[in-house]
Amino acid sequence: MKRLLPAPWLTLALWLLWLLLNLSLSWGQLLLGLLFAVLAPLLMAPLRPLPIRLRKPGTVLRLLGRVAVDMLVSNLQVARSVLALGRREPRSAFVTVPLQLHDANGLAALAAVCTVIPGTVWSELALDRSALLMHVFDLDDEARFIEHFKATYERPLMEIFQ
Template structure:
């Protein structure tokens, strides 16, 4: 059964989303939505990462709290720096961050964190997953930022996934 429905919840969600977007329960839409919900997970099955094994679920709440605080603080900081750019121009930079995290799911979570926090952009990951190239909107101290990044995001993700 899993061969035909590799992700049954995804199939159901796609079918319901199809019906919601079309605002119709006509037989044609019911059939097309079901077909889409059946075929899309089959075609994307090879793209899915390995199953997630969470080692330390208690760390997730701490990480979410840290990310939430950093998002709010970074929004305010970036907004202030943009507002005052004529007086104190930002110092953008690309920095290379050595990574100890090699789990695919952990790296995916780390990339989402980089995307969510304003002022940082995940630019490139080395093929061997050992170095992350990240763009920073305003860089004061590279060593301090690397240590903050590793302590605040990478180490908790390593506790969760490795």
Template sequence: MKLLPAPWLSLALFAGWLLLTRSFSLGQALLGGVAAVAIPLLLAPLRPRPVPLKRPGVLLRLILRVGRDVVWSGLKVAAGIVRSGARPPQGTFVRVPLTLRDEHALAALAMITAVIPGSVWSELAADRSALLIHIFDLDDEAAFIAHFKADYEHPLKEIFE
């Protein structure tokens, strides 16, 4: 077992300890050092396994696509709020069938869903076969599912599986 399984985390914990205590005394440095070593050691079993980076080009395209969708969805949500008096948003839950099984890919998919305005990851089926997402304003469920699978699920499968 390594003394520092996560050296950057240990450094951040040590620096954070000293900043929070606002003291650079020997006693605080020793306590900060103990915390910086002990906490990562205690949490090491909870850390996910490292994942090799596969298909960096696909990853770059996915990041750009998510950025585009964040801006576009933000504008759609803003427009939906502005016109809500004339036509209230048609918020609904959508069940998206999944073929993605890797836990890292599912975590990335959860983060993507969380940053896109107007979408909320609501539930993952116990067998990971489907995802329930709440959408702020949805016109066409089939088109949304096709977009979600093509733009997010398939690139994540290429990267992680």
């Protein structure tokens, strides 16, 4: 069964998404969606990193909550900075964050977090995965930003994935 459906939850999600996007429960759409939902994970399986083993589900929930709060706060901070652009220029900077997280799934999750938090952009990952280059829209204190980033995002992801 695992050979036919390497990711059963993904297959189910793709099938439901197909049906939702097509707004039809006709036999043709049901079968075409099922074909797509089964074949896509099979064809993409070589591209997937190692299987994910989530440890500490409580940490996952706390991290998701923290990311949601940070998204809201960061949106407001960026909006305030943009609206006050004539009064004070933002102090944009590239910051090199040393990393202890080396798990591919953890790094992918960290990249997703950086993507959804306004004001930060994941710019480059060192080849040996030892450092991350980030662009920060308005940086007050580099050392404080690095410590906050590591404590808030990297450490929980290390607990979850390593």
